[in-house]
Every structure is written in structure tokens, then in C-alpha cells.
Amino acid sequence: MAETPTPSTNISSQPQDGDPTKDDELPTLPPNKEILASAIRMTNITRFIHLLSHTKALINHHGPYTTLPTTSVFSRSPKPRFPPKPSSPTLKSLAFSLAAAQDSTYSAQPPSLAKFDLDFFTLLWDSSVVVLEEILCRGELPQESFGWGIYGLAAGYMHPPPPSSSRFHDLSQQNIFMRNKERLKDALCMMPSLDVGGIRRGMGMGGRTTTEALTRARRDIHTLGHILLYEFRKGGWKRVRWGHAVMVAERWVGAFGVGRKEGGKEEVAKVETKKGSGKKVTFEFP
Secondary structure (H helix, E strand, O other): OOOOOOOOOOOOOOOOOOOOOHHHOOOOOOOHHHHHHHHOOOOHHHHHHHHHHHHHHHHHHHOOOEEOOOOOOEEOOOOOOOOOOOOOOOHHHHHHHHHHHHHHOOOOOOOOHHHHHHHHHHHHHHHHHHHHHHHHHHOOOOHHHHHHHHHHHHHOEOOOOOOOOOOOOOOHHHHHHHHHHHHHHHHHOOOHHHHHHHHHHHOOOOOOOOHHHHHHHHHHHHHHHHHHHHHHHHOOOOOEOHHHHHHHHHHHHHHOOOOEEEOOEEEOOOOOOOOOOOOOOOOOOO
16 A cells, blocks of 8 residues: 655745745846946936936845944945835935935945945935036026026025134124025015915915016025035035935936937937926925
8 A cells, every 4th residue: 555645745846825024025127337438438327317316226135224333334224125115215215314324435344245335325426516507507498497407406505514623703794695595485485486376375375476576486495595505616526415416417317308328329218398388396305
């Protein structure tokens, strides 16, 4: 009489439905060095988009990134989301991860996968500055778009610490910067585009702006925007939070028809930016 086969006690190597295995983390991310290799021959703007896309994927899989307690050692999240969602990370997660990278970039890092990610984020930062300067030098941004972008960068500006030899912290320059920032916002809020859909009324402001007030507001946007821009450039952009710079660069690239070369041919995304079109871009910062 044949023996009844004994059920195997070995656990199948194949994942079962609902099992939290690494196979759930699909699609697998390509190595950072592979992304960098493919970016070498790209134009500045295309390279920025390429690096940003991979950065978002890294944060989605391993973030939000942080630093180890009481150190500047860059680290992947000890409890990453599982399985990672296919969507982009939240603005807060992106900003926190890039802030942790920025705070770690000048500190010695032990060999780790997180260090490779930190090096990649640093290259994204360098790329974002190149793109910001390229867009600004072209002078193609509509005035309101320029103003809101500068305001977003100012929201991420870190004021210099007082000199170590000084007994008192002189806040005069910091106060001037903050006043210019708020005056820029006030001028931007005077623009007719905020009349669309009752936005101005929703912000507690009055009705339509007079021609004289609008002329003054446009002049203030130009003047104050360039004053603040001078402060960013004076410090080599190093006093601007990486997350704010990356998000402004992304919005300027994506919304205002900045050209890029693909396969040796110049391609320009055409975006309606005429006055009164009602098209606007919202800058969100955590």
C-alpha cells in the first residue's frame, strides 16, 4: 500500500498574496550611477527634469530622508512606506528630505546607500541652480511668474548667522529682507490675475485695482524681485533651502514654455502667458 505523501514543511520561495516581501517594491529603481550616466549628454533643463524624477522615486521608496539623532549623518527613513505608492512624494516629504540632505552635505558621511543618495541629491541641487540662472538669463518669464517664484525662493531663505566676534545680533539686514519680501507679496496680490474666480475677495482684499496702483505694483515686483534675487546670488544660492529652489525651478520649467533639446532638435513647450488669460501657477511650500 502506497504511503500518503507528507506535506512539505518548507515555505515556498514564491511570495504569497499579501506577503510583505521585497518583490512588492516594484518597479525596482535603477542605480543612481545609471541615471547619472544617462544624464551626461542632456541639456541643462532636461537633465534637471531627469534627476528630479529619480529623486522623487528615491524619496517615495526610501523616504522621507532624515539625519540620525544628534548627528549630521544622512539616513534613509527607518520606517519607509511599504509598499511604496506609485505617485510622487508629498511636497512636505520632498522638502524634508532635501533639507536633511542640505544639512548633511558638509559633514563626513560613513559609507552607505544613503551617502550615495546624498551625492545624488547634491547633484540635483547643483542642476536646479543652473536651471534657475538659465531661465532668469533668458528673461522670458512673465512678470507675475517671476515675482511669485522669487517670493517662493525668499520663503526658503536662511539668514546668515551673526559674526562670532559680535556680542550683539544686528537684525537690520534681516528686517530689510523680510520687509522687501512682504512688499513683494503685497505687490503680487495687486495683480489682475487674482481677480479671477474671486481670489482677491477670498484673501480679504478689496475690489479691482486702479491703473495707478497697478503701475506701482508692477514696478515694485520688478524692483523688489531683483533686490531679493541679488541676495540669493550674493551667497551663491547656498542660503536658499534646496527644496524651495528645486520646486521653483520645476514650476518655471513646467509652466512657462522653456525650450529643451531632444535628439538634437529644439523643442519648445508653448504655454499661454498672455495678460488676461487667467492662467496662473500656484507655488506651494511646506
